[in-house]
Amino acid sequence: xSNITEMSAASLACAIAGGEITSVQSTQAYLDAIExxxxxxxxxxxxxxxxxxxxAREIDAKIAAGQNPGPLAGVxxxxxxxxxxxxxxxxxxSKYLTNFQAPYMSTAVAKLQAAGAVIIGKCNMDEFAMGSSxxxxxxxxxxxPWDISRVPGGxxxxxxxxxxxxxxxxxxxxxxxxxxxxxxxxxxxVGFKPTYGRVSRYGLVAFGSSLDQIGPLTKTVTDAALxxxxxxxxxxxxxxxxxxxxxxxxxxxxxxxxxxxxxLPTEFFAGxxxxxxxxxxxxxxxxxxxxxxxxxxxxxxxxxHSRIDIDEAGGLSSFAVACYYIVCTAECSSNLARFxxxxxGHRTNDELTDIIELYSRSRAESLGDEVKRRIMLGxxxxxSGYYDAYYNKALKVRRLIAQDFAKAFENCDVxxxxxxxxxxxxxxxxxxxxxxxxxxxxxxxxxxLAGLPGISLPAGFSxxxxxxPIGVQLIGPVLSEENLLRTARxxxxxxxxxxxxxxxxxxxxx
Amino acid sequence: MSKTIDADLVRHIGKLSRIxxxxxxxxxxxxxxGAVLEYFDKLQQLDTEGVEPMxxxxxxxxxxxxxxxxxxxxxxxxxxxxxxxxxxxxMVPKVLGESS
Numbered sequence: 001x002s003n004i005t006e007m008s009a010a011s012l013a014c015a016i017a018g019g020e021i022t023s024v025q026s027t028q029a030y031l032d033a034i035e036x037x038x039x040x041x042x043x044x045x046x047x048x049x050x051x052x053x054x055x056a057r058e059i060d061a062k063i064a065a066g067q068n069p070g071p072l073a074g075v076x077x078x079x080x081x082x083x084x085x086x087x088x089x090x091x092x093x094s095k096y097l098t099n100f101q102a103p104y105m106s107t108a109v110a111k112l113q114a115a116g117a118v119i120i121g122k123c124n125m126d127e128f129a130m131g132s133s134x135x136x137x138x139x140x141x142x143x144x145p146w147d148i149s150r151v152p153g154g155x156x157x158x159x160x161x162x163x164x165x166x167x168x169x170x171x172x173x174x175x176x177x178x179x180x181x182x183x184x185x186x187x188x189x190v191g192f193k194p195t196y197g198r199v200s201r202y203g204l205v206a207f208g209s210s211l212d213q214i215g216p217l218t219k220t221v222t223d224a225a226l227x228x229x230x231x232x233x234x235x236x237x238x239x240x241x242x243x244x245x246x247x248x249x250x251x252x253x254x255x256x257x258x259x260x261x262x263x264l265p266t267e268f269f270a271g272x273x274x275x276x277x278x279x280x281x282x283x284x285x286x287x288x289x290x291x292x293x294x295x296x297x298x299x300x301x302x303x304x305h306s307r308i309d310i311d312e313a314g315g316l317s318s319f320a321v322a323c324y325y326i327v328c329t330a331e332c333s334s335n336l337a338r339f340x341x342x343x344x345g346h347r348t349n350d351e352l353t354d355i356i357e358l359y360s361r362s363r364a365e366s367l368g369d370e371v372k373r374r375i376m377l378g379x380x381x382x383x384s385g386y387y388d389a390y391y392n393k394a395l396k397v398r399r400l401i402a403q404d405f406a407k408a409f410e411n412c413d414v415x416x417x418x419x420x421x422x423x424x425x426x427x428x429x430x431x432x433x434x435x436x437x438x439x440x441x442x443x444x445x446x447x448x449l450a451g452l453p454g455i456s457l458p459a460g461f462s463x464x465x466x467x468x469p470i471g472v473q474l475i476g477p478v479l480s481e482e483n484l485l486r487t488a489r490x491x492x493x494x495x496x497x498x499x500x501x502x503x504x505x506x507x508x509x510x
Numbered sequence: 511m512s513k514t515i516d517a518d519l520v521r522h523i524g525k526l527s528r529i530x531x532x533x534x535x536x537x538x539x540x541x542x543x544g545a546v547l548e549y550f551d552k553l554q555q556l557d558t559e560g561v562e563p564m565x566x567x568x569x570x571x572x573x574x575x576x577x578x579x580x581x582x583x584x585x586x587x588x589x590x591x592x593x594x595x596x597x598x599x600x601m602v603p604k605v606l607g608e609s610s
Contacts, residue, residue: 103587197568210566239573240566305556322552333527340528342600344591353603356528364530372529373539377546379526393553395563400556402567434542435549451567478568 004029005166009075009223012169013116016074017063023056023074026169027118030076034121034167042142043152043162045081047121048088052076055118062116070116072230078168080159081122082129083109083214084203092205093137094127096345096366106203107238108172108214108231115230120168123158127368128336129179129207131155132440135431136370143427144187147466150424153183153440156217160187163217164469170218170227174204176211177324178419178444181456184217185419185471188458190488191217192224195479196451197242199228200235206335208328209240211448221489224455225249228481247482256490257483262291263301263412268443272308275316275442277422283460283470284418290496291416301408301415305400306446316421316439320401320446325438326381326394327449333378336371339363373434402450409477414487418443419456419471423464443473453481455488460497514544 004012004026015021031049038044059074079085082092084102091097109119126136134142134157142157144150145165152161156173160183163171173180175193184191192215199214206212216227232246276284292298306320341347341362348361367375381390408415420440430437447454452475459472472491476484520540524531531539585598594601 100591103583103590195568196566197570236575239575240568240570242568242570317549317552319553319556322550325546326550326553337528341593342602345593347593355602355605357530358603359528360525360530363528367529372527373542373546375527375529376520376523376539377543380523380543380547381550383523383526389554390550392563393558394550395565396558396561397553397556398567399561399564400558402564435545449567 005033007169008220009072009077009169009218010220010226013071013073013075016059017069019063023059023063023118024053026074027052027056027076027120030120030168033165037145037165037167040143040148041145041161041165041167042140043123043158043165043167044078044121045091045093045124045139045158046088048119051087052118052120055113059116059118070114071226072112073116075117075169076120077112077117078121078123078159078162078171079109079119080125080156080171080173082125082174082205083172084205085109085119085122088122090122090205091139092128093125093139094367094371095138096339096363098346100344102203104203107200107235109203111231112172112227123156123162123171125158126155127371128205128332129155129174129176130332130370130374132178132182132437133425133430134158134183135427136368138368141427144424146188146468147424147464149426150468151186151427153186153424155179157183159217160184160189160191163187163189163219170216170223172214172231173217174212174214175448176208176328177448178441180215180217181419181444181454181471181473182441184456185473186424186469188469189217189219190221190224190458191215191456192228192485193447193454194228194232194481195242195453196448197240198232198453198479198481200233200238200241202235202237208331209335210331211328213448221457221485221492222250222253225253225485228485242479244479249482249485252482253486253489255486256294257413257486260291260294260296260414260487261412262288262296262298263408263415264288264298265301265303265306265408265415265417267303267307268417274310274314275308275421276418277462279462280418280420280422280470284472286496287416287459287472287491290491290494293496294490294494299412301412303401303404303408303446305397305404308442315436316442318442319397320449321438321442323394323397323401324445324449325377326390327398329374329378330382330391331378333375333382336375339367370434398449401446405446405450405452405475405477413476414484415475417473417475419473423462423468423470447475452476452478453484455484457488457491459495513548515540515547
């Protein structure tokens with residue numbers, strides 16, 4: 001038996017259901033790992049030790065009684081702190097929600113539990129999921145397990161660091177513009193954002209409602225398929241959740257896709273040659289070679305409205321990033337209006353006689369700088385006189401971006417590109433410049449605007465010391481999860497790699 | 511040098527956003543918001559004549575549900591996180607004047 005905390009979720013569930021390990025043993029092993037590494041990594045806002053052990057005992061009792069414990073039997077899973085749980089706190093890493101205890105359960109977490117998962121803790125994040133480094137947390141700074149002087153990415157940085165640090169078997173994150181895939185790339189794990197609406201958003205604290213999507217961060221592609229299968233599906237509580245039946249993502253996961261056509265967007269390759277770090281470029285070239293070796297046809301496609309521009313100072317920009325930040329700040333300004341200091345959350349201690357002052361001071365005292373900036377940007381671009389120039393313009397560009405993808409998918413099955421232009425950056429490196437931080441999502445953002453599924457896979461390492469993980473991103477058409485996951489699994493199984501890589505090699509035994 | 515938005519406009523957006531702002535914050539936000547707005551202007555390079563705005567990527571329409579009663583939060587659950595409460599009410603400063 002290999003070390004419990006290095007096993008994939010699928011193999012751990014098999015071992016627990018088969019009686020080789022108990023759920024309590026597995027939960028305790030992870031609690032011990034958290035105890036040992038949390039001091040360095042700081043991935044968790046709250047560790048739910050007692051609750052997790054209680055859940056584990058219930059799973060063990062079920063197994064002892066001969067009942068089916070579910071496909072995630074006893075697997076310790078960590079949850080991003082913007083998903084409501086009726087135990088512990090749901091803080092969104094904001095001072096506004098420090099003491100908030102959700103009165104209802106998010107659908108995704110309820111489904112994990114029903115499948116036998118043990119919820120081990122709530123993970124750190126950028127406040128209200130606004131950021132790309134988890135440095136916008138009001139709770140603490142999470143560190144990248146590969147190099148603790150670097151960020152884990154964001155906004156699901158705690159969820160990614162917890163998986164990479166073997167402090168949970170898998171985790172849930174949320175992805176509005178890359179917030180699952182980008183930290184997965186920085187931390188060397190698998191991060192999957194399903195099609196918009198594939199997973200119910202009920203109980204996910206809303207940021208950009210037309211972009212937000214819940215998904216798993218895992219050690220293997222099979223785990224991503226397993227967990228997505230559990231959490232996906234229509235939910236009466238979320239009118240935007242898709243009614244389409246959920247396929248069995250595991251059924252053919254090991255079966256290679258035949259006649260696979262991989263699309264390379266010109267704008268992300270030749271057009272962005274100066275945007276990529278040399279190590280990222282080498283890893284992506286190697287990923288393309290892996291697929292070539294597997295017989296895939298490589299075709300050139302074009303995403304003109306996701307084009308990456310490089311200014312004289314080396315700064316990156318794109319229409320998609322501009323479009324995204326108009327749309328997401330507009331949606332955020334509306335969604336975050338609910339934080340009023342009246343219904344729940346922080347209320348100023350000052351005795352005020354005016355309710356507008358009460359709202360304004362409670363919000364001023366408890367919201368972080370980036371959150372304030374985004375609310376204000378959103379209110380600006382939605383306000384009278386600016387609506388057409390900003391918000392309405394962005395919605396039109398959004399359609400152009402989505403149409404580019406639809407056209408590209410006429411000639412390929414899956415689009416391949418980097419997840420990020422560089423590996424993880426240093427803590428503090430980009431905190432003074434919001435625009436530089438926004439560029440970290442330049443390859444992931446269009447996917448959310450178009451509502452597509454996207455996955456980031458470990459694709460090698462940089463030459464930094466210590467070495468840093470690099471991610472490759474695969475993007476598929478709407479509701480192509482099955483094909484996309486199979487394509488990802490082909491890469492994971494056959495990746496051309498250097499012999500020095502050891503840490504992330506988690507064999508799937510299931 | 512990127513554009514800055516003036517203090518009065520920052521204060522106006524602050525008011526719309528229900529966020530109290532200090533003087534130092536007004537100055538910083540004016541600069542930062544100005545820089546982001548300049549970035550937004552990039553979209554003006556694109557011709558979007560005749561393009562239908564897209565609010566949602568997956569355009570579901572007419573999502574209907576049966577009009578039946580379902581379990582929901584009890585008043586105690588709904589009020590459990592309230593900073594100030596009076597029986598089944600959220601407490602706020604007096605909104606209406608003396609003569610009601």
